[in-house]
Amino acid sequence: DTGVSQDPRHKITKRGQNVTFRCDPISEHNRLYWYRQTLGQGPEFLTYFQNEAQLEKSRLLSDRFSAERPKGSFSTLEIQRTEQGDSAMYLCASSLGGGGSTDTQYFGPGTRLTVL
Amino acid sequence: AQSVTQLGSHVSVSEGALVLLRCNYSSSVPPYLFWYVQYPNQGLQLLLKYTSAATLVKGINGFEAEFKKSETSFHLTKPSAHMSDAAEYFCAVTPISGYNKLIFGAGTRLAVHP
Secondary structure, rough: OOEEEEEEEEEEOOOOOOOOEEEEEEOOOOOOEEEEEEEOOOOOOEEEOOEEEEEEEEEOOOOEEEEEEOOOOEEEEOOOOHHHOOOEEEEEEOOOOOHHHHOOOEEEEEEEEEEE | EEEEOOOOOEEEEEOOOOOOOOOOEOOOOEEEEEEEOOOOOEEEEEEEEEEEOEEEOOHHHHHHEEEEEHHHHEEEOOOOOOOHHHHHEEEEEEOOOOOOOOOOOOEEEEEEOO
């Protein structure tokens, strides 16, 4: 069990560019979540996958954001035409699924995005 | 709708002193409640969780929290602070049913001084 991994850890980009982040969940975890954390705030939910199906999207996820989990394993989060307001830490979490008390979310180290 | 309020964005204690971090929640359905800790430049690590079993929950690193339904609170405590406890702490809530989407408070930064 290597934990949740995210790549890259840091990304600096210019406004208007597209960026893509990757998350590798703990193996055999069915559920995968993306959160965004801005400075001085708690993480805010963005989207959720059950296997390859994207089952919930937050209103925070504008049409410039797209997330995929093509084979129910790793996931990507793409931001098109980045804006300075997109600067944040993007966190990925995974959980085994099945609900109830067993469904603890385990977080990756995050990708810190800076938009210049 | 569910929400979490953490009173005090910064808490400072002396090493060896009691740690008390406050969390109040709002939920129309029975919740699950969590405390996570975040060290600088790292992801969140689960400290403990309440899942409607015992109201006093013990977690890692000597932390514990008590669920008080009448007060809608889930405060985090540790009898004796250690320098390594300095970090940011987040309280979170999720409904028992559904996809367990976590709703976080704004966090409390704990400083421990000698």
